[in-house]
Amino acid sequence: MTVIDDTRPTLGYHLVWAFKDGWTITTRGLVHWIRNPAVAIGGLLYPIVMVALFGLVLGSAMTVEGGGDYAEFLMPGMFAQAMANGVMGTMAVTSSDASEGVTDRFRTMPMSQAGVVLGRSFSDIINAALELIILLGCGMAIGWSWHNGLDGALAAAGLLLLLRFAMIWVGIYLGLLLKPEAAGAAWMVLFPLTMVANTFVSPAQMPTWLGYVAEWNPLSATVTACRELFGNPGVVDGSWATDNAIVLAIAWPLVAFVVFLPLCMRKYRRLSR
Amino acid sequence: MHALVADGLRKTFGKTEALAGFDLRVKEGTVCGLLGPNGSGKTTAIRIMATLLRADGGSARVAGFDVARRPGEVRRRIGLTGQSTAVDEILTGRENLEMWGLLYHIGKKRARRRAGELLDQFGLTDAADRRAKHYSGGMRRRLDLATSLILAPRVLFLDEPTTGMDPRNRNEVWSAVRSLVDEGTTVLLTTQYLDEADQLADRIAVLAALPGAGGRIVAEDTPDGLKAMIGGDQIDLVVRDAGAIDAAAKTLARVTGSEVDIEPDERRLRAPARDRIGVLTTVLRDLEEQNVEVEDVALRRPTLDEAFLRLTGQHIPDDAKETR
Ligand SMILES: Nc1ncnc2c1ncn2[C@@H]1O[C@H](COP(=O)(O)OP(=O)(O)O)[C@@H](O)[C@H]1O
Ligand SMILES: [Mg+2]
Numbered sequence: 001m002t003v004i005d006d007t008r009p010t011l012g013y014h015l016v017w018a019f020k021d022g023w024t025i026t027t028r029g030l031v032h033w034i035r036n037p038a039v040a041i042g043g044l045l046y047p048i049v050m051v052a053l054f055g056l057v058l059g060s061a062m063t064v065e066g067g068g069d070y071a072e073f074l075m076p077g078m079f080a081q082a083m084a085n086g087v088m089g090t091m092a093v094t095s096s097d098a099s100e101g102v103t104d105r106f107r108t109m110p111m112s113q114a115g116v117v118l119g120r121s122f123s124d125i126i127n128a129a130l131e132l133i134i135l136l137g138c139g140m141a142i143g144w145s146w147h148n149g150l151d152g153a154l155a156a157a158g159l160l161l162l163l164r165f166a167m168i169w170v171g172i173y174l175g176l177l178l179k180p181e182a183a184g185a186a187w188m189v190l191f192p193l194t195m196v197a198n199t200f201v202s203p204a205q206m207p208t209w210l211g212y213v214a215e216w217n218p219l220s221a222t223v224t225a226c227r228e229l230f231g232n233p234g235v236v237d238g239s240w241a242t243d244n245a246i247v248l249a250i251a252w253p254l255v256a257f258v259v260f261l262p263l264c265m266r267k268y269r270r271l272s273r
Numbered sequence: 274m275h276a277l278v279a280d281g282l283r284k285t286f287g288k289t290e291a292l293a294g295f296d297l298r299v300k301e302g303t304v305c306g307l308l309g310p311n312g313s314g315k316t317t318a319i320r321i322m323a324t325l326l327r328a329d330g331g332s333a334r335v336a337g338f339d340v341a342r343r344p345g346e347v348r349r350r351i352g353l354t355g356q357s358t359a360v361d362e363i364l365t366g367r368e369n370l371e372m373w374g375l376l377y378h379i380g381k382k383r384a385r386r387r388a389g390e391l392l393d394q395f396g397l398t399d400a401a402d403r404r405a406k407h408y409s410g411g412m413r414r415r416l417d418l419a420t421s422l423i424l425a426p427r428v429l430f431l432d433e434p435t436t437g438m439d440p441r442n443r444n445e446v447w448s449a450v451r452s453l454v455d456e457g458t459t460v461l462l463t464t465q466y467l468d469e470a471d472q473l474a475d476r477i478a479v480l481a482a483l484p485g486a487g488g489r490i491v492a493e494d495t496p497d498g499l500k501a502m503i504g505g506d507q508i509d510l511v512v513r514d515a516g517a518i519d520a521a522a523k524t525l526a527r528v529t530g531s532e533v534d535i536e537p538d539e540r541r542l543r544a545p546a547r548d549r550i551g552v553l554t555t556v557l558r559d560l561e562e563q564n565v566e567v568e569d570v571a572l573r574r575p576t577l578d579e580a581f582l583r584l585t586g587q588h589i590p591d592d593a594k595e596t597r
Contacts, residue, residue, distance in 0.1 A: 017378070021375075021376055024376055027372075035363050035404075036363055100358065100360075101355040101357045101358055104325055104355050104359065105359035106376075107324070108351060110349045110377070111376045111377070115376075272325060272326050273327065
């Protein structure tokens with residue numbers, strides 16, 4: 001069915017309002033973050049506990065393939081894992097907005113519907129940047145640092161945010177698909193996916209088949225690329241996936257984005273089925 | 274002039290037929306109460322007319338525009354307060370209204386002014402700067418209602434605005450709705466309670482999903498007309514002694530001139546009481562003369578179940594009973 005509207009505003013009008021409405025919704029997301037730090041800190045608690053546990057307690061017992069300090073090895077993995085876990089936040093908000101009347105209200109208003117998703121992604125990216133800054137600080141506190149200059153560090157941060165950006169679209173899709181209770185339980189499925197990666201140990205130290213999965217896990221690409229760009233240990237030449245980690249760390253999120261953006265749009269339209 | 278016209282709306286979800294030919298006309302500036310038990314299709318009808326859901330068949334015009342072809346025009350002229358509230362708990366009442374105002378594209382200054390006006394109108398000024406998390410159910414509902422009024426809509430949809438509320442909160446919402454109507458808004462509200470429709474509506478449409486068929490309007494009239502159709506008020510009598518049930522039933526039948534409904538286990542008798550007080554005093558006097566002891570007596574509105582029984586010849590299925 002085609003929707004005919006007599007006003008037929010221009011593309012420019014649509015774009016302007018998409019960004020204006022998007023910004024209004026972004027401010028809402030930021031106010032949530034500031035007023036409800038428990039949620040944001042809760043999300044950060046996991047990587048911080050892991051850093052404490054693995055970096056400080058078990059650190060001396062852990063060996064890094066190719067040699068090097070374990071905390072230095074671990075931190076890029078923690079950054080990437082925090083970005084990947086961000087999918088839970090996007091999913092939770094999307095799903096609760098849809099089950100409360102919020103999404104319905106958006107849809108009965110003469111506002112820009114693209115602004116709704118735009119706002120969601122702006123605010124999630126800004127939140128993710130704030131979280132990343134906090135985690136970088138934590139890393140430095142336990143002796144992690146970058147060694148390839150600011151350029152490399154910024155490039156790594158860019159890759160991490162790109163991963164988070166892809167997760168926004170996965171999160172919106174799953175949030176529209178699942179009821180809030182199911183969205184909460186999705187953790188059980190996502191957690192192992194983020195664990196079977198090169199975050200804590202190198203795939204070479206895993207059983208062969210598991211190592212293979214971990215090596216090709218999209219998360220591992222971002223982790224390896226960040227280790228390389230930050231100049232942290234643990235990058236051992238060998239497989240194609242490792243040699244081309246930076247390319248993969250760009251390609252994987254883009255693929256996810258290209259797949260999930262149309263899925264999200266379709267799902268959003270299908271709310272009226 | 275009709276603010277709202279629905280013609281033969283049909284909607285099926287998988288195997289469930291939610292609406293099977295829904296017809297309704299609501300005159301501008303009036304309140305229509307859409308009365309029906311759980312699952313009769315009230316929400317489905319409202320969602321189609323509020324552009325949230327596409328009908329499988331039929332058409333609807335709201336404020337002069339077809340909902341399927343001109344959803345944008347319809348959206349500029351409606352407000353919806355859905356069954357679940359769209360209140361952001363982390364924001365304050367004022368911030369909620371200001372945010373929605375911006376999203377209605379009325380600009381920062383006007384959004385701020387409108388928020389102030391609406392908070393005032395709904396008695397929320399004192400709580401304006403508290404987070405909505407701390408609001409009572411009634412306050413949340415009023416805030417949600419206020420949000421739907423930012424643009425002063427021509428047509429307002431209210432989906433079960435008081436379900437699950439205590440009487441005080443319910444009264445707050447009712448008076449808010451009444452003041453809107455005074456300003457000329459056309460309101461379509463759904464409810465499971467006959468007394469609510471009676472209190473607020475100019476006309477009541479009864480929606481029923483009969484077994485094997487989807488929801489459709491089975492009666493549409495003024496509250497008085499509808500009450501006349503379903504027999505108006507009831508006298509509800511409990512006698513102390515089970516042995517006196519027969520005598521009491523005879524008296525009740527004679528005075529009311531109607532059939533008496535008896536529940537022997539509860540020693541309860543019921544009959545329509547058109548002339549309310551007249552029936553009550555006559556029945557009590559006659560029973561006293563016969564030395565029948567009355568344990569309890571009341572005049573009350575028929576329940577939705579009784580109204581349904583009269584209108585459709587069927588009881589409301591147990592799983593669709595009102596939830597209050
Ligand atoms: N999204 C949906 N998917 C499947 N069935 C639905 C959906 N929405 C409503 N229904 C079904 O359609 C019927 C009418 O529902 P609804 O309009 O919500 O009734 P009411 O608001 O009067 O309680 C019910 O049998 C309900 O289970
Ligand atoms: Mg409903």
